[in-house]
Amino acid sequence: MNSLITQIPLNHYIFLSFAIFTIGIIGVLTRRNAIVVFMSIELMLNSVNLLLTAFSAYKSDPNAQVFVFFIMAVAAAEVAIGLAIIVLIYRNTRSIDINVLNKLKW
Amino acid sequence: MLSISQGLFYFLSFISVLFALMVILAKNPVHSVIYLIVTFFCISGHYFMLNAQFLGIVNIIVYAGAIMVLFLFVIMFLNLNHETEPKTPILAKIAGAICGGMLLLLVVAIFNDTQLIYAQNPNNQIGLIKNLGLVLFKDYLFPFEIVSILFLAAMVGAVLLAKKDDKTKQSDII
Amino acid sequence: MNISPKEFLSSLGADIIFLYPEIFLSLIILLYTILYLFLDRKSPVFEFLFLAITIGFSGYFFSTSMNQVLKTIAAGTFEISPINSFWKALLALTLALGIPLFKAEKSHSNEKYPLQYLFMLTMLLAGFITISARHWLLFFVGLETISICSYLIINFYFTAKAHESALKYILFGILASCLMLWGISYIYGANGHLYILKENNCNTLFCRLGYLFCLSGLLFKVTAFPFHIWFADVLEGASYAVGALLSIFTKIIGFALLYNLLSSFSGVLAQDTRLILAILGIITLVIGNFSAIKEQNTKRFLAYSGIAQTGLLIAFLACSTPSNLGAFIFYLIIYTFSVWGMFYFFQRHENKESTLLSSIGLLLSMVSLAGLPPLAGFLAKIQVLLGIWAYEATPVYVFKTLLVIVLISTLVSFYYYLRLPISYIKNNLSLPSISKENKDFLAPTQNDIYFKLSSLIFILPILLLFLVPNLINDYISQIITTIP
Numbered sequence: 001m002n003s004l005i006t007q008i009p010l011n012h013y014i015f016l017s018f019a020i021f022t023i024g025i026i027g028v029l030t031r032r033n034a035i036v037v038f039m040s041i042e043l044m045l046n047s048v049n050l051l052l053t054a055f056s057a058y059k060s061d062p063n064a065q066v067f068v069f070f071i072m073a074v075a076a077a078e079v080a081i082g083l084a085i086i087v088l089i090y091r092n093t094r095s096i097d098i099n100v101l102n103k104l105k106w
Numbered sequence: 107m108l109s110i111s112q113g114l115f116y117f118l119s120f121i122s123v124l125f126a127l128m129v130i131l132a133k134n135p136v137h138s139v140i141y142l143i144v145t146f147f148c149i150s151g152h153y154f155m156l157n158a159q160f161l162g163i164v165n166i167i168v169y170a171g172a173i174m175v176l177f178l179f180v181i182m183f184l185n186l187n188h189e190t191e192p193k194t195p196i197l198a199k200i201a202g203a204i205c206g207g208m209l210l211l212l213v214v215a216i217f218n219d220t221q222l223i224y225a226q227n228p229n230n231q232i233g234l235i236k237n238l239g240l241v242l243f244k245d246y247l248f249p250f251e252i253v254s255i256l257f258l259a260a261m262v263g264a265v266l267l268a269k270k271d272d273k274t275k276q277s278d279i280i
Numbered sequence: 281m282n283i284s285p286k287e288f289l290s291s292l293g294a295d296i297i298f299l300y301p302e303i304f305l306s307l308i309i310l311l312y313t314i315l316y317l318f319l320d321r322k323s324p325v326f327e328f329l330f331l332a333i334t335i336g337f338s339g340y341f342f343s344t345s346m347n348q349v350l351k352t353i354a355a356g357t358f359e360i361s362p363i364n365s366f367w368k369a370l371l372a373l374t375l376a377l378g379i380p381l382f383k384a385e386k387s388h389s390n391e392k393y394p395l396q397y398l399f400m401l402t403m404l405l406a407g408f409i410t411i412s413a414r415h416w417l418l419f420f421v422g423l424e425t426i427s428i429c430s431y432l433i434i435n436f437y438f439t440a441k442a443h444e445s446a447l448k449y450i451l452f453g454i455l456a457s458c459l460m461l462w463g464i465s466y467i468y469g470a471n472g473h474l475y476i477l478k479e480n481n482c483n484t485l486f487c488r489l490g491y492l493f494c495l496s497g498l499l500f501k502v503t504a505f506p507f508h509i510w511f512a513d514v515l516e517g518a519s520y521a522v523g524a525l526l527s528i529f530t531k532i533i534g535f536a537l538l539y540n541l542l543s544s545f546s547g548v549l550a551q552d553t554r555l556i557l558a559i560l561g562i563i564t565l566v567i568g569n570f571s572a573i574k575e576q577n578t579k580r581f582l583a584y585s586g587i588a589q590t591g592l593l594i595a596f597l598a599c600s601t602p603s604n605l606g607a608f609i610f611y612l613i614i615y616t617f618s619v620w621g622m623f624y625f626f627q628r629h630e631n632k633e634s635t636l637l638s639s640i641g642l643l644l645s646m647v648s649l650a651g652l653p654p655l656a657g658f659l660a661k662i663q664v665l666l667g668i669w670a671y672e673a674t675p676v677y678v679f680k681t682l683l684v685i686v687l688i689s690t691l692v693s694f695y696y697y698l699r700l701p702i703s704y705i706k707n708n709l710s711l712p713s714i715s716k717e718n719k720d721f722l723a724p725t726q727n728d729i730y731f732k733l734s735s736l737i738f739i740l741p742i743l744l745l746f747l748v749p750n751l752i753n754d755y756i757s758q759i760i761t762t763i764p
Contacts, residue, residue, distance in 0.1 A: 041454050044458045048461045071420075085431070086447065092443065
């Protein structure tokens with residue numbers, strides 16, 4: 001496993017994380033269910049984490065890995081609040097569609 | 107000829123992209139959650155291959171464990187596991203896909219122009235708990251303490267939102 | 281790599297003096313949480329504590345700002361400097377000014393209400409940290425804390441609409457912070473470290489794209505063009521007090537950070553960023569002004585006029601030089617007083633407590649925002665316009681277009697800022713007793729002297745600063761001389 005970094009160029013990891021990030025963006029743009037939009041954003045955050053970790057491993061620098069650790073912590077807090085708000089809305093309207101059944105204009 | 111680790115890399119990458127696509131294509135939110143968990147496990151596999159063992163484990167515990175269980179809990183709690191989502195117009199879907207594709211093209215084109223500098227002989231010890239702990243509690247002690255304030259606010263807020271308000275009804279305020 | 285526990289503690293001990301304000305504020309936040317659990321929720325202690333803390337911090341930072349020496353602590357992640365102290369004082373003052381609005385909310389009798397002040401104090405702490413951050417990690421954590429508190433604070437209107445606004449805000453907010461993280465990872469890949477340096481320049485397109493993505497998180501906070509969509513929707517669902525908080529507090533933080541970041545750019549990076557900001561400023565101005573003209577809903581109107589103000593400031597940032605930071609600060613101070621005032625008088629009107637005094641107050645704060653002579657807003661706007669006028673840059677046609685658009689939109693804004701208050705005043709003159717009849721509607725705290733006092737707080741500064749702008753201009757110019 002140790003020789004792995006020398007076998008796979010950094011570019012491969014970067015393209016992989018580009019791909020996952022793009023999939024996340026497409027999910028945000030096309031889906032209407034708030035929970036699925038949330039999941040797409042989680043995908044994007046994970047691609048950022050992967051990119052940072054790859055850079056960190058290829059540069060032999062632990063700082064970015066600590067950064068990823070913080071991103072995970074903050075993301076967990078934000079998801080908790082987002083889901084609490086979704087529960088609250090569902091209690092009121094029985095729907096969590098972010099477009100059509102919304103009283104606000106998009 | 108592919109070596110074992112190269113083969114593993116391409117296999118994990120293929121699975122993670124495939125399941126990431128299935129997350130956004132699945133009709134049923136519960137299926138999306140399951141696919142997302144598979145993607146997270148693949149990304150954890152990538153972390154292990156990058157010698158970031160600690161992050162790999164934290165990723166499984168926090169993302170695949172805590173966050174996805176939270177998602178699953180909310181979906182089950184609100185009974186959303188049937189297909190309730192209204193249809194997006196096909197034109198909007200195509201437009202979204204084109205926007206995403208353009209972004210991908212842009213970043214790849216820009217990236218191909220760039221020469222990144224990285225270490226010739228990477229140290230494979232940096233992802234271990236000991237090294238990360240030293241960095242975390244030495245250089246990043248202050249941000250670490252600040253995150254505790256963030257969690258205090260988030261915790262109070264989540265309890266406040268989810269708790270039912272008995273005394274004041276909605277209609278009183280509106 | 282190895283460090284003994286003793287070394288570790290001593291390295292902390294030397295720096296900790298400079299972190300006393302932040303540590304004190306976090307202790308207050310804890311105390312506040314505990315008080316909420318044990319005290320009666322209706323007790324006025326919560327407001328007094330909040331007011332004392334914010335005014336205290338504001339005074340502390342204003343008075344000590346000139347004595348600060350430029351210094352980075354906590355492993356180079358946290359910077360102490362006079363200008364940072366000034367921004368912190370302004371943030372604390374901004375929150376203190378919000379008290380009259382928060383007290384006048386109808387949902388003020390709800391027992392969850394004191395927690396709103398807890399979240400505002402947390403926002404203040406996070407603001408202190410983000411302003412001082414010289415490391416992307418601290419920057420990110422601070423910005424996210426502000427975001428999380430603002431997601432929560434919108435829910436305090438306790439209506440279905442407020443919750444929907446909060447959901448929309450949180451989805452946009454996480455998306456923007458995700459783009460920012462994406463940019464940070466590019467910068468890390470290109471530079472190899474996570475510090476925000478005093479001089480940033482990058483030769484590769486990859487790195488410049490990273491900085492561009494990074495700006496998106498801040499552009500979201502200040503509601504500039506690609507990230508302005510959420511603002512009208514969120515404001516429509518939120519209460520007046522929270523709406524004002526979002527359009528003042530987060531905007532000031534966003535602009536302070538944008539200015540800090542932009543002034544650290546040099547070379548090609550600075551040129552590119554200025555060009556992009558100029559184009560975004562043009563689009564934001566056009567969208568904000570033309571949406572504000574035809575908007576009928578009051579809260580959406582307030583949002584669009586806020587977007588137009590953002591456009592002006594973004595345009596000014598694109599043309600900023602070290603010498604005209606003073607104009608920027610002066611504008612933000614006047615903006616703070618005028619916008620709090622505007623929201624306060626609109627809130628009176630919505631609560632059916634409109635009097636002639638409140639309508640005149642509304643007229644004054646809106647005239648100040650429009651930038652007409654007898655008020656301080658005029659001086660602020662003239663300085664900003666002169667700054668844009670004097671700026672010379674290479675793609676001349678973009679910056680000349682910017683100037684033309686700024687002038688046109690200033691003229692357009694006269695129309696929509698004057699239309700509403702004048703019609704309110706006409707109503708008040710024809711129906712002078714409307715507030716007497718609806719006495720039942722009044723929140724218990726809204727007595728007349730209290731109202732007159734708080735109106736005075738919002739109106740007096742914008743009148744006074746027009747007559748004697750040197751009250752703060754001397755201080756501002758002193759602060760600016762400390763910037764290396």
